[in-house]
Amino acid sequence: MQIDKYKNYTATDFLKDKDFIRWQLFHGEEDSLFWNDALEKYPVLGSAMEEAIALYKDNIRFNDFSMSDLEISECVISLQNQIRHKKKRRNSKRIVVGISAIAASIAIIISLPLLFNKNNHVQDITTFAQAIPDNNDLYSSDTKLIVSENNTVVLNNKESSIQYEEDGIKADDNLILKEESAPYNQLITPYGKRSVITFSDGTKAWVNAGSRLVYPAEFNKGKREIYVDGEIYIEVSEDKKRPFVIKTSQMDIEVLGTKFNVSAYEADKTNSVVLLSGSVSISSNSRNKNIILKPDQMYSGIEGSHTVENVDASVYILWTQGLYQFESEKLANIVTRLERYYGIRIECDPDISGLNCSGKLDLKDDMNKLMDELSRALPMIYRQNVDGSYTINTKS
Amino acid sequence: MLAKSHCIMNVSTPDYTSLFSKFKEGDDHAFSFFYEFYINDLYAYGISLGGEKEVVKDAVQDIFLKIYFEKKDFSSVDHLKYFLLKSLKNRLYNVHKSKAVSTTTGISSDVHGFSITTTVLDRIIDEEDRTIIKEQIDDLLSKLTARQKEAIYLRFMQEMEYEEIAEIMEMTPHAARKLISRSLKRMRDDEQLMLICFFMLILP
Known part of the structure; x- marks a missing residue:
């Protein structure tokens, strides 16, 4: 090893030098002595060497094999299945052995009802949903799937997809075991995000921004119940023996198998149901009689009273495709919808917020483009503030 | 995904110790x-040992199944760790042996x-530099x-200690130390030998 050959070396040269590599790999005594000598003779090499050492640490890996998260989840599931399978076989063997241990089994029989009571005592879904403390999750930048108290899956796609399957829960690239799930799961889709969820019975729901869904990981035998605070478009799979009930703070919607849109943000005074096909029955605390909705009808509830009108239902689910069509809608309502959809605050001048507007917006556009379009059609000007929020003023 | 940490299987914080007693x-x-x-x-260890992906996965499953049902008594987290690494190695070796015997050629391939x-x-x-670095x-x-x-x-x-290496490779710590220092020497000597040859070639 000749020290002189190194005097003009750059970091990359060092990285390619076998003697240098060996020193970095194994920190051998002799190598250390040699390189210290080199540095003493050519102190100017110090920075190149330092850079090379840093590059080496950051960029070189050995046997960097690892499984993807999905692969690991698959292993976990297969191991659990194997354990369950083996346990079953063991248990059937044990019955024979068990005869000679009657004394012990008596104790087990006595304790059984207690155990079952404990498991069967599951809270009512509305009580559960409304007991969840208000937090800022709806303003968070990620969609959250809360599977149990200590298992929250964070999804950072703009549009997340969640599927409840036989063995586990697929959420974008994650796979969660059903065993890990609490009786109720929660899906929080914050402002600016959307998600699509498929429940264990095959029912599919498109979830709009700023919505919270509570539902059991597995529906029970008698009924299917979910709780919604926000807006969903749902296609319920038919099951005559198990009615599907959507609970909200204002009303309950019961269906047998149908497609419809529910908008029931707890923060809004109004809530609505628009039916595409099938039939639904809406009940509310403030009424004795249920309201039955036919396809292309819209139910709107405002503080205790309600209206039913004929509409083109398909317009109300355009948001699932990223479109927003409105017909003589107040600008204030349009702004609220945009705020939710984009997760951006928009302040609107009260002088203009009562203006009735009709039109169609492509929600896949960015906010500036959308605002430009609105400014072209309406007597308004907008500006974007430093914090990212928008202000709309009347055009003078 | 985060970059994987490069200290293989290190569990030592108190949290893990309580988890370990629950595990037991x-x-x-x-x-x-x-x-x-x-x-x-x-x-990663299984693949490094030359195992095929699916074979390694199955072997890992088998080991954990065995631990689950046979409730082996582990004295410490480290004990568990060595047990896992060693069992995996043995299992892969056995799988390989049974395969080598069953081939019709009758020639047993090298382990x-x-x-x-x-x-x-x-x-x-x-990219060019990366290739050179890797080659070197x-x-x-x-x-x-x-x-x-x-x-x-x-x-x-x-970054394991000699004692740990000795445990995994089933040798004494002294032998592990010797094995490693010999390896280092080999890499150095070869290099110098090459250099001498090189000089012998250019100097008539």
Whole structure:
């Protein structure tokens, strides 16, 4: 090893030098002595060497094999299945052995009802949903799937997809075991995000921004119940023996198998149901009689009273495709919808917020483009503030 | 995904110790914690030993199934760790042996030994340079036997103590130390030998 050959070396040269590599790999005594000598003779090499050492640490890996998260989840599931399978076989063997241990089994029989009571005592879904403390999750930048108290899956796609399957829960690239799930799961889709969820019975729901869904990981035998605070478009799979009930703070919607849109943000005074096909029955605390909705009808509830009108239902689910069509809608309502959809605050001048507007917006556009379009059609000007929020003023 | 940490299977904080005692009591939660904690490191070790992906995965499953039902008594987290690594190695060796015998050719292939695969990450370094760096490293390591590679890998890439290496490779710590120093010497000597040859060639 000749020290002189190194005097003009750059970091990359060092990285390619076998003697240098060996020193970095194994920190051998002799190598250390040699390189210290080199540095003493050519102190100017110090920075190149330092850079090379840093590059080496950051960029070189050995046997960097690892499984993807999905692969690991698959292993976990297969191991659990194997354990369950083996346990079953063991248990059937044990019955024979068990005869000679009657004394012990008596104790087990006595304790059984207690155990079952404990498991069967599951809270009512509305009580559960409304007991969840208000937090800022709806303003968070990620969609959250809360599977149990200590298992929250964070999804950072703009549009997340969640599927409840036989063995586990697929959420974008994650796979969660059903065993890990609490009786109720929660899906929080914050402002600016959307998600699509498929429940264990095959029912599919498109979830709009700023919505919270509570539902059991597995529906029970008698009924299917979910709780919604926000807006969903749902296609319920038919099951005559198990009615599907959507609970909200204002009303309950019961269906047998149908497609419809529910908008029931707890923060809004109004809530609505628009039916595409099938039939639904809406009940509310403030009424004795249920309201039955036919396809292309819209139910709107405002503080205790309600209206039913004929509409083109398909317009109300355009948001699932990223479109927003409105017909003589107040600008204030349009702004609220945009705020939710984009997760951006928009302040609107009260002088203009009562203006009735009709039109169609492509929600896949960015906010500036959308605002430009609105400014072209309406007597308004907008500006974007430093914090990212928008202000709309009347055009003078 | 986050870059994987490069200290293989290190569990030492107090949190883990309490989890470990639960694990020993047969707690399912603790069991799956350790399973998920070790699975990737075991996988990497299995592949390094020359196992095929699916074979390694199956072997890891079998080991954990066995632990679950046979409730082996582990004295410490380290004990568990060595047990896992050693069981995996034995199992892969057995799988390989049974395969080698069953081949119709009758010629038993060499048992795959430990290998070290170098990856130079695609960051600031040019592709051309990356190739050269990888070649240089591979060339250095190619001078080692499989066993030397394994010892070197555990010592320098996983930063294990000689005692730990000795445990995994089933030898005395003294022998592990000797194995490693011999490997280092081999890599140096070869280099110098080459240099001498080189000079002999150019000097008439």
